Amino acid sequence: GQQLNQSPQSMFIQEGEDVSMNCTSSSIFNTWLWYKQDPGEGPVLLIALYKAGELTSNGRLTAQFGITRKDSFLNISASIPSDVGIYFCAGQRGSQGNLIFGKGTKLSVKP
Amino acid sequence: GAVVSQHPSWVICKSGTSVKIECRSLDFQATTMFWYRQFPKQSLMLMATSNEGSKATYEQGVEKDKFLINHASLTLSTLTVTSAHPEDSSFYICSARLHLIVVGNTEAFFGQGTRLTVV
Numbered sequence: 001g002q003q004l005n006q007s008p009q010s011m012f013i014q015e016g017e018d019v020s021m022n023c024t025s026s027s028i029f030n031t032w033l034w035y036k037q038d039p040g041e042g043p044v045l046l047i048a049l050y051k052a053g054e055l056t057s058n059g060r061l062t063a064q065f066g067i068t069r070k071d072s073f074l075n076i077s078a079s080i081p082s083d084v085g086i087y088f089c090a091g092q093r094g095s096q097g098n099l100i101f102g103k104g105t106k107l108s109v110k111p
Numbered sequence: 112g113a114v115v116s117q118h119p120s121w122v123i124c125k126s127g128t129s130v131k132i133e134c135r136s137l138d139f140q141a142t143t144m145f146w147y148r149q150f151p152k153q154s155l156m157l158m159a160t161s162n163e164g165s166k167a168t169y170e171q172g173v174e175k176d177k178f179l180i181n182h183a184s185l186t187l188s189t190l191t192v193t194s195a196h197p198e199d200s201s202f203y204i205c206s207a208r209l210h211l212i213v214v215g216n217t218e219a220f221f222g223q224g225t226r227l228t229v230v
Contacts, residue, residue: 040202040224040226041224042222042223042224043155043221045221048218088154098145098157099219101154101155102154104153
């Protein structure tokens with residue numbers, strides 16, 4: 001099935017550093033979502049974006065819905081060891097549409 | 112957020128047997144439930160979408176006779192892997208979408224996943 005282009009594929013950073021990851025698509029989405037998945041668990045919703053240009057924060061996390069509706073980024077500031085995991089972006093067309101996922105960004109944080 | 116419970120968390124079964132996985136929305140009614148499959152180090156791939164009281168819609172390439180989905184109520188959907196084979200071993204994840212009378216932005220919440228190993 002269709003997938004979004006998510007980058008980077010993996011990141012190795014030092015505790016305290018800021019992190020940025022993004023997703024792009026060739027087509028427009030009405031909703032962008034960012035999830036975090038820990039090993040052996042289901043994804044947990046971090047941030048949901050519903051309007052083009054919207055910038056939303058959740059603690060140390062900030063995400064933006066691109067103006068073109070074809071991209072979104074997620075920033076994590078002052079990373080901590082518990083930020084380790086795989087982050088997925090997901091796009092949705094319409095309020096009842098299916099989610100289309102990116103391939104994920106694996107984040108490793110060195111204490 | 113809303114809670115989606117998936118059971119079992121893991122299961123090991125013999126080749127040729129069938130396995131049933133349950134997905135329950137604990138504190139909300141779900142209009143729609145989704146079933147995903149995830150291979151190691153890969154993203155979630157949608158298998159099928161089920162709406163309460165109707166037949167599931169399967170994605171291309173997913174065998175509906177092998178992956179039976181039943182959505183009997185607004186809080187329960189089940190996925191049965193029939194005649195399981197080793198290549199069916201994977202991480203299966205369900206998600207449930209909140210049921211709203213007025214349709215607007217609705218979020219889907221995920222279960223904790225089921226690790227299926229077929230030996």
